[in-house]
Each structure stands twice: as structure tokens, then as C-alpha cells.
Amino acid sequence: MLYLIPTPIGNLEDITLRALRLFKEVDLILVEDTRVSSKLLNHFTIETPYTSFHMHNEHQKTPNIIAQLKEGRNIAVISDAGTPGISDPGFLLVRAALEAEIEVQCLPGPTALIPALVQSGLPCERFVFEGFLPPKKGRVSRLESLATEPKTVVLYESPHKLLKLFDQMVPFFGAARSVAVVRELSKLYESTFRGTLAEAHTFFLEHKPKGEFVIVVEGFKN
Numbered sequence: 001m002l003y004l005i006p007t008p009i010g011n012l013e014d015i016t017l018r019a020l021r022l023f024k025e026v027d028l029i030l031v032e033d034t035r036v037s038s039k040l041l042n043h044f045t046i047e048t049p050y051t052s053f054h055m056h057n058e059h060q061k062t063p064n065i066i067a068q069l070k071e072g073r074n075i076a077v078i079s080d081a082g083t084p085g086i087s088d089p090g091f092l093l094v095r096a097a098l099e100a101e102i103e104v105q106c107l108p109g110p111t112a113l114i115p116a117l118v119q120s121g122l123p124c125e126r127f128v129f130e131g132f133l134p135p136k137k138g139r140v141s142r143l144e145s146l147a148t149e150p151k152t153v154v155l156y157e158s159p160h161k162l163l164k165l166f167d168q169m170v171p172f173f174g175a176a177r178s179v180a181v182v183r184e185l186s187k188l189y190e191s192t193f194r195g196t197l198a199e200a201h202t203f204f205l206e207h208k209p210k211g212e213f214v215i216v217v218e219g220f221k222n
């Protein structure tokens with residue numbers, strides 16, 4: 001069995017009992033960054049062996065992992081935070097495991113997009129998750145097509161690109177489009193800014209963006 005196990009995005013209390021049990025039961029844990037995950041695994045006194053598995057070695061390591069799974073080993077995948085496969089490595093291995101007829105389970109658990117969406121106050125019954133926009137090529141055309149998306153749009157963005165993102169969005173989405181900018185979910189300095197795109201731009205000009213952000217944008221209305 002291949003397990004994808006979500007890990008806390010800030011608050012360690014968000015680990016699940018099932019995640020902890022599986023960490024102890026599996027034969028191997030694949031971790032995105034050994035320095036990050038060793039802290040989590042040590043905190044919960046997990047002694048299961050772990051090895052790195054990230055975007056730079058996933059192609060090279062996948063055949064050996066599939067071979068181990070075929071021999072009957074149980075393997076868990078974790079990323080630095082949140083749910084593997086969501087703006088993080090995981091998808092390639094899931095696809096390879098399914099092709100090899102290995103069972104795959106993703107546990108329910110922490111991810112940044114769902115709490116951000118629900119606490120945004122914007123409609124959350126249906127939504128579009130875009131993750132990170134392309135950094136350069138294709139970025140503007142992506143924004144242009146998202147501007148007419150009727151469902152609520154959820155984006156991830158790094159703090160140093162946040163102001164530029166609002167700048168780039170205004171011409172397409174309009175300055176009056178509602179947005180929620182959710183910062184540092186589950187952490188000490190968690191906060192949510194709710195207002196228009198223009199107000200968000202002004203606010204973050206005055207309050208330098210620091211930490212991790214999810215941007216939730218109101219869908220297009222005719």
C-alpha cells in the first residue's frame with residue numbers, strides 16, 4: 001500500500017491519530033526535505049526509516065519505490081507541510097503506483113486551501129484551486145482566463161510576489177473584486193484580510209507581507 005499522509009501546516013496539534021499510527025506501521029517514509037520532516041518525526045518519536053523524495057529526484061527514485069511496494073512493503077509519502085500532491089510532490093508516484101496496480105490511499109488531513117476558502121467568507125460550495133500561478137510564461141494569460149471564472153478561485157503565492165500579484169490582477173479582475181488574503185493558517189500570527197483587490201494592495205503596501213499566504217478571490221459575476 002502507498003499512503004499519502006498530510007502533515008500540519010503550522011500547528012503540530014493538527015496531526016491525526018491515524019497519521020501517527022501509520023508512521024509507526026509503515027516500512028518506509030518518503031519525505032520532501034529530511035531536515036524539515038526529521039523535526040516532525042522526532043517530535044512524535046517516530047523511528048521508522050525515512051528517505052528524501054522531492055521534485056529533483058522523484059523520476060529517478062520512483063522505479064525502486066514501485067519495486068519495493070510490489071514486494072509488499074508499505075510506504076508513506078509526506079511533504080514539508082500539508083497534503084502531498086497539492087502544490088507538492090506526490091502525483092507522479094501515485095500515477096506510477098496505480099499503473100503497477102498498487103493500492104493508494106490519501107489520508108484526510110491538513111492542507112492550506114480548505115481552511116482558507118471556508119474562512120474567507122466567499123462562496124465555498126464550488127471553487128477552483130489554481131495553486132501557484134506560472135512564475136513568468138503563461139502567467140498573464142492564466143490571470144486573464146481566471147478573471148471570468150464564475151467560481152471562487154483559490155491561489156497560493158509567496159510573500160515577496162504578493163503585491164505584484166494584486167497589481168497584475170487588478171486590470172483583469174477589477175479593483176472592486178472581493179478577496180480574502182489568509183496568512184499563516186494555524187500559526188501564532190494567523191490573520192485574514194478581507195476587502196477588495198485595491199484595498200488588499202494598499203493594506204499590504206503598508207504591512208509588508210511576511211509568512212505564508214492563500215489568496216481567495218470572488219468569482220466573476222455578470
Ligand code: SAM
Nearest residue numbers: 009082083086087111112156157184185212213
Ligand atoms: N501541500 C501544501 C498544502 O496541502 O496546502 C501546500 C504546499 S505549497 C509548497 C506551500 C504554499 O501553501 C505556501 O506558499 C502557501 O501559499 C500555502 N500554505 C502552506 N501553509 C500555509 C499556512 N500555514 N498558511 C497560509 N498558507 C499556507
